[in-house]
Amino acid sequence: MLLEVKDLNSYYGLSHVLQGMSLTVYSGEIVGLLGRNGMGKSTTLKSIMGLVRPKSGSIRFQNQEIAGHESYQIARAGIAYVPEERRIFSNLTVLENLMMGVKPGENQYQGGWTLAKLYHHFPFMKDRSAQKGAHLSGGEQQMLSIARALMGNPALLLVDEPTEGLAPLMVQEVRDVLLKINKEGVAILIVEHNLKVALSLVERVYLMGKGHIGFSGSVQELQSMPHVQEQYLSI
Amino acid sequence: MKRQFGKWCAWAMILGGLYMAPRVLGVFELNVLLGTAIFALFSLSLNLLLSFTGLLSFGHAMFFAAGAYGTVLVLTRLSGFPLLPLIGIGAAAAIGLALLLSPLLVRVSGHAFAMLTMAFSQIMYATVMKLSHITGGNDGISGFAIPSVSIPVVGVVDMALEQNFYYFAISILGLSAWVMWFFTRTPFGSIMVGIRDNPERVTYLGFSVPLSKAIILCVSAGFAGVAGSIYALFQNMVSVDGVLGPLSSFSPLINCFIGGLGTFIGPIFGTGIGTILLELMSAHPEQAQLVFSLVLIAIVLFLPGGVIMLYWKANTRWMAVRQNIQNRFFKRRIYE
Numbered sequence: 327m328l329l330e331v332k333d334l335n336s337y338y339g340l341s342h343v344l345q346g347m348s349l350t351v352y353s354g355e356i357v358g359l360l361g362r363n364g365m366g367k368s369t370t371l372k373s374i375m376g377l378v379r380p381k382s383g384s385i386r387f388q389n390q391e392i393a394g395h396e397s398y399q400i401a402r403a404g405i406a407y408v409p410e411e412r413r414i415f416s417n418l419t420v421l422e423n424l425m426m427g428v429k430p431g432e433n434q435y436q437g438g439w440t441l442a443k444l445y446h447h448f449p450f451m452k453d454r455s456a457q458k459g460a461h462l463s464g465g466e467q468q469m470l471s472i473a474r475a476l477m478g479n480p481a482l483l484l485v486d487e488p489t490e491g492l493a494p495l496m497v498q499e500v501r502d503v504l505l506k507i508n509k510e511g512v513a514i515l516i517v518e519h520n521l522k523v524a525l526s527l528v529e530r531v532y533l534m535g536k537g538h539i540g541f542s543g544s545v546q547e548l549q550s551m552p553h554v555q556e557q558y559l560s561i
Numbered sequence: 562m563k564r565q566f567g568k569w570c571a572w573a574m575i576l577g578g579l580y581m582a583p584r585v586l587g588v589f590e591l592n593v594l595l596g597t598a599i600f601a602l603f604s605l606s607l608n609l610l611l612s613f614t615g616l617l618s619f620g621h622a623m624f625f626a627a628g629a630y631g632t633v634l635v636l637t638r639l640s641g642f643p644l645l646p647l648i649g650i651g652a653a654a655a656i657g658l659a660l661l662l663s664p665l666l667v668r669v670s671g672h673a674f675a676m677l678t679m680a681f682s683q684i685m686y687a688t689v690m691k692l693s694h695i696t697g698g699n700d701g702i703s704g705f706a707i708p709s710v711s712i713p714v715v716g717v718v719d720m721a722l723e724q725n726f727y728y729f730a731i732s733i734l735g736l737s738a739w740v741m742w743f744f745t746r747t748p749f750g751s752i753m754v755g756i757r758d759n760p761e762r763v764t765y766l767g768f769s770v771p772l773s774k775a776i777i778l779c780v781s782a783g784f785a786g787v788a789g790s791i792y793a794l795f796q797n798m799v800s801v802d803g804v805l806g807p808l809s810s811f812s813p814l815i816n817c818f819i820g821g822l823g824t825f826i827g828p829i830f831g832t833g834i835g836t837i838l839l840e841l842m843s844a845h846p847e848q849a850q851l852v853f854s855l856v857l858i859a860i861v862l863f864l865p866g867g868v869i870m871l872y873w874k875a876n877t878r879w880m881a882v883r884q885n886i887q888n889r890f891f892k893r894r895i896y897e
Contacts, residue, residue: 418751
């Protein structure tokens with residue numbers, strides 16, 4: 327078991343966003359976290375990453391308790407985070423953005439992601455390595471954000487709404503890239519709004535109700551249960 | 562290739578000019594030049610916090626002062642202390658102060674950082690005044706001899722000679738500026754920009770923001786200390802109002818604004834303009850402040866990017882003109 331979240335409770339001020347959230351991710355799989363807006367999907371990722379401090383509950387990563395740790399310690403332990411809205415450093419060049427992803431000290435997980443390997447997967451970055459991040463298109467920024475996360479050789483990638491606001495062609499490309507990365511052995515926990523994209527990408531899904539998991543199962547199971555989709559996904 | 566050549570030419574001119582300065586300039590002009598260089602380094606060190614890391618310090622003079630007092634106290638108390646390590650003592654004193662304050666300073670940013678730095682520099686002012694039996698209080702410490710330096714091949718160099726001290730000081734200042742520039746080009750430079758733009762992103766990439774801030778603070782303080790140390794030797798005195806007075810922390814800030822925030826070399830231009838302006842008006846000190854303030858207002862209002870923007874604008878203009886000329890005279894010939 328790579329990641330085990332158990333009975334997590336997180337607050338934004340007084341509002342109780344995560345109410346006994348539990349999920350697991352095994353090595354090498356892609357897991358989707360789906361649900362309507364405001365259910366706490368992004369907060370779950372942020373809580374795992376330590377950007378939101380959980381009040382109670384446990385988060386075990388590679389059999390190590392990480393709940394309550396500082397974000398940078400969690401990042402060094404081998405979890406990478408690709409946030410919503412493509413948060414790259416727009417004042418730094420593409421290359422500088424990528425180099426920021428290299429973590430200090432020894433990597434716990436040797437994934438073998440190097441600049442050369444990333445340039446192979448994302449050829450446009452090589453040609454535009456000296457350009458400022460701000461000059462990239464939305465899709466390219468998303469790719470850069472993912473590539474930067476990989477530079478740290480993570481065992482687990484948390485991806486928050488990677489296809490939001492992208493052109494259909496770019497959505498395809500992001501999806502393919504995530505699949506390729508997963509083939510290289512990186513486990514992915516993805517929050518995705520686009521149900522079609524999500525179901526074509528993941529092996530297992532968690533559907534979130536208000537602050538907790540309402541359904542968990544394989545993609546086939548979900549597809550055979552329209553009433554569950556109705557309950558947790560339709561608007 | 563052509564641009565590289567132009568760059569080397571510019572460097573050669575700058576270095577040649579600095580080398581020739583003592584032969585061409587009189588004592589007064591040379592002193593103005595060296596004073597500008599000292600304050601340029603001080604402003605550059607502040608700019609490391611301001612432009613790169615996004616931390617506004619209202620008390621940067623305390624590091625300048627730590628360097629000045631550190632050097633002078635060791636120089637006057639331990640006879641026979643060599644000159645180069647004295648500068649090192651100045652840097653070490655400033656870094657020591659930065660280390661002492663960093664547990665508090667790295668926790669804050671924005672207004673809180675500005676207020677805390679101002680408060681600490683006020684505390685330092687009061688402390689230096691109180692410890693007048695060591696620091697000389699208001700009168701300061703003055704009239705010390707700068708130790709000579711013996712260089713293996715050249716022999717003993719007498720630093721009491723203005724020209725020799727100039728070469729020594731300008732080398733240290735230039736080298737410091739270069740090291741600082743290099744620092745901004747390392748991956749750590751990217752972390753500084755990252756902290757300015759979005760600290761959270763830096764955190765989830767695996768870097769401790771407080772620790773990074775502490776390192777940046779120490780580097781910045783160290784170079785401010787070097788500037789302070791050379792300033793004290795150059796002035797041949799250190800006094801509380803000279804290095805910790807009300808304007809001491811603000812003049813480098815103003816220099817950064819005049820020169821242009823967001824660039825590395827902006828503060829050098831800002832310091833040059835500020836110093837020249839004040840020297841030109843030195844016969845009328847009251848009006849000098851007025852003119853200086855008007856210039857500052859004009860720049861903030863009409864040239865928010867600082868004087869460095871003039872260069873960029875001229876550069877873009879020149880590029881367009883060159884393109885135009887090329888199009889008109891060369892490309893047509895090809896087609897005809």
